[in-house]
Amino acid sequence: xxxxxxxxxxxxxxxxxxxxALIAVFGALWGLMEITIGTALKGMRLPMSxxxxxxxxxxxxxxxxxxxxxxGAILMMGxxxxxxxxFSVGTVIAGPFFAILIEALVADGIxxxxxRHLLAYLGAGxxxxxxxxxxxxxxxxxxxxxxxxxxxxATARQVGxxxxxxxxHLAALVGLYxxxxxxxxxAAGFFAFRLARAVxxxxxxxxxxx
Amino acid sequence: MKRYAFCFLLGIAAxxxxxxxxxxxxxxxxxxxxxxxxxxxxxxxxxxxxxFFFIFILLIPVLLVPPKDAAWLGAAYNSRMLRLNFIMVxxxxxxxxxxxxFTTHISLDHLSHGLTQIGLVQFERVFRLAMELLPQIRMxxxxxxxxxxxxxxxxxxxxxxxxxxxxxxxxxxxxxRQGAVSRTGEENNP
Numbered sequence: 001x002x003x004x005x006x007x008x009x010x011x012x013x014x015x016x017x018x019x020x021a022l023i024a025v026f027g028a029l030w031g032l033m034e035i036t037i038g039t040a041l042k043g044m045r046l047p048m049s050x051x052x053x054x055x056x057x058x059x060x061x062x063x064x065x066x067x068x069x070x071x072g073a074i075l076m077m078g079x080x081x082x083x084x085x086x087f088s089v090g091t092v093i094a095g096p097f098f099a100i101l102i103e104a105l106v107a108d109g110i111x112x113x114x115x116r117h118l119l120a121y122l123g124a125g126x127x128x129x130x131x132x133x134x135x136x137x138x139x140x141x142x143x144x145x146x147x148x149x150x151x152x153x154a155t156a157r158q159v160g161x162x163x164x165x166x167x168x169h170l171a172a173l174v175g176l177y178x179x180x181x182x183x184x185x186x187a188a189g190f191f192a193f194r195l196a197r198a199v200x201x202x203x204x205x206x207x208x209x210x
Numbered sequence: 211m212k213r214y215a216f217c218f219l220l221g222i223a224a225x226x227x228x229x230x231x232x233x234x235x236x237x238x239x240x241x242x243x244x245x246x247x248x249x250x251x252x253x254x255x256x257x258x259x260x261x262f263f264f265i266f267i268l269l270i271p272v273l274l275v276p277p278k279d280a281a282w283l284g285a286a287y288n289s290r291m292l293r294l295n296f297i298m299v300x301x302x303x304x305x306x307x308x309x310x311x312f313t314t315h316i317s318l319d320h321l322s323h324g325l326t327q328i329g330l331v332q333f334e335r336v337f338r339l340a341m342e343l344l345p346q347i348r349m350x351x352x353x354x355x356x357x358x359x360x361x362x363x364x365x366x367x368x369x370x371x372x373x374x375x376x377x378x379x380x381x382x383x384x385x386x387r388q389g390a391v392s393r394t395g396e397e398n399n400p
Binding site: 014015018020021022023024025027028029031032063067076079080083084086087094142143144145147148151154155158159191194195198199201202203205206207210 | 267270271274275291294295298299301302305306309313318321322332333335336337339340341342343344347348351371372374375376378379380381382383385386
């Protein structure tokens with residue numbers, strides 16, 4: 001399912017103007033989505049709104065990668081999105097800034113490794129969404145120190161005992177939560193792959209009509 | 211800027227040095243120092259979610275996890291866990307204040323320059339371009355969302371792919387045209 005008409009992955013060479021414009025477009029689109037839809041979802045207090053937002057981010061970033069298949073492209077898109085997001089609220093909020101950058105880094109790493117291939121899109125989408133699920137715990141680990149995990153485990157055990165649940169059941173719940181993110185991420189990756197191909201066809205039509 | 215970066219590093223060092231022996235002196239001293247350098251950093255405490263989280267961390271595990279070796283107002287609690295959780299909260303407060311102190315003085319230019327320095331060599335150029343294209347992208351996206359046929363979309367999900375692909379293609383096409391124009395402009399006016 002890979003696109004054989006793809007240009008080979010460039011890495012060290014500097015960006016030409018078209019590539020820079022494409023990265024800018026997808027970065028701005030990602031940032032705009034974070035500001036508008038992100039704020040709306042947060043306002044609605046929907047459950048799993050973070051997952052929905054991360055799915056949209058994965059779709060934009062991976063579609064962008066289809067048109068600029070080079071190392072660092074998704075990271076730059078993430079950089080643009082992160083800057084737009086943090087300054088949309090008037091000041092820098094470290095949490096979302098690093099979340100977007102790390103999501104971009106993860107996707108960039110997988111795509112650089114596997115290339116512009118459906119498998120890379122599924123993997124990168126899944127990894128981005130899994131990171132979204134883990135991000136609050138990683139941030140809390142950095143802020144509170146490693147002891148926060150001990151507190152969580154001890155509390156979960158006590159709650160488990162109270163509800164007559166075994167550790168295995170609690171682990172299964174966590175696993176299910178991660179699996180949900182993994183599947184949602186893979187779906188986002190698949191949609192991004194299809195969207196990128198559809199965009200390519202639309203672009204051909206636009207170029208012919210121009 | 212360097213002054214605030216130094217204060218940020220000092221704050222992080224203080225947070226990492228907190229333990230059962232040092233926290234009674236170090237924590238109030240660090241709070242006072244932050245208040246003197248940048249009192250606006252304390253705005254982080256306006257968020258109720260933060261207070262909710264602190265209360266959760268300080269109360270729930272302490273009341274649930276054995277050994278419950280002390281009691282207050284009839285409620286048995288784990289005294290060692292309370293002490294350690296208190297230090298944990300103090301540490302997070304210092305780190306958050308340090309980050310806020312530093313980021314209050316960062317501008318968009320500082321951050322974009324910083325990202326360029328950490329290896330995203332051509333980032334500054336891309337970011338400037340993104341800022342130029344942003345109004346155009348916003349307009350195209352808003353127009354598409356206005357015309358979004360939600361009812362039909364629920365019946366035919368493939369329509370979403372068509373709409374999204376048309377929107378993205380349109381934005382790319384316009385960006386390419388604008389990019390070509392700016393490049394010609396650069397070549398004409400070096």
